[in-house]
Amino acid sequence: MQTPRHDIYAFIHKGLRAFMAHTLVRVGRLDAHDAAEVAVVSDEVRALLDICTHHLANENRHIHSAMQARQPGACAEVEAEHVAHEHEIAQLRWLLERVPENEQAAQGLYRQLSDFVAHNFEHMGKEEREHNAVLWAHYSDDEIRAIEHAIIANESPEHLQLAIRWMLPHMTPSERAGMLGGMRQTAPAEMFEGVLNLIRPLLGGRDWRKLSLALGI
Template sequence: MAVTGNTHGFAQQDQQAQQAPRFDIYVRIHKALRAFMADTLLRVGRTDTDDEAELRGSLSQVRDLLSACEQHLHKENDYVHAAMEARVPGSTTRIAHEHETHMAEIRALRALTDRVGAVPAARADAIRELYRQLSLFVAENYEHMHFEETRHNAVLWASHTDMELLDIENRIVASLPQETVGVIARWMLPNVTPAERALMLAGIRDNAPAEAFTGLLDVCRTLLPMPDWMKLTRALGLPSGPTQAVWAAG
């Protein structure tokens, strides 16, 4: 398991990250992943293995989570690490190694997930093991993401402009299959701040097809608590009624 340092080390890294008002390529996707991981772990922990539909739903969410994690680490390798290594050779060694470990863990968790679904008589034991192993995976990833948000950001901010970092993020988003964008949006939009959410939606409204904007607005309308929905519509200058009317009015 990855250990990023002592408490003093954490404080120093946090201070570094907080002092710099720079574009943070990790913040929103990591909030999405933290939420997805936490929700999935808790869902597995409360799953009734005698309820077929409930079990299927939980295992399906685990598989979706593992696919999202796999895709995320590949995008970090191909886009973020490539940019870092081009300007600061050796700066991604530790995290690249952890990504290899995570891939092996993802494969093991997939096999464990299949096992829960495959042997009805042993489901209770198998899902308990899945819960334990998934909790270790989540714990490792929380530490891993903290290291990226502090140490990797320090490298990125010293070696790249905000425009360059934004370009990297845009290229990552453009490379994602539509299905993946939908899954990420479902976990990202309810779990970022109102200001981050409004900025994302405004960017989509200004730069993407109308269907993309109305689709994400629908996600927000379905998932956000009413106060957050009101903040979003206010920030976007839209009425807070049905999405279709909102778009027509916009």
């Protein structure tokens, strides 16, 4: 049986899919006349749009440059989609500011966010199929991990925390244990404990027991 290659997209895309789906549902049931609810959901939408913008920049800077170096033109189609996504994000931000006390604006935000999520689900699938194929053809797994580590090294603590919050609860038990096992070996103890404290309330009892058993905690 062939050993699976390292998938640079797997975990961050799981987190993004979960965050997008959660936020879309929240916007779909939003009461535009409830100021407190609008404030909370608006913050969630802004956080989603911020992480999407940041993710696009990371892919352009780190992954696409690596692909371009070994196979020029391989990421041209997806780069054009990234430009379109940036325009969609700007439009969503504009709509979001018009939601308070405006049911029509809230419905418009919901529909446009739904389109944005649909486009991104298709887009991420394309990256996982086509871009991974290019990376695997031209780079070793160690080289791909080095690209991934360069992305992580340039992240702010705030972006890392948000990514971890959405990635870890939506991984399989073995993926979650593998990531946290590696983190325990390389990260400061207080950081590892902080991540456990962050995700424990987000995991069901069964998932937490599986993680505890795998990590021996």
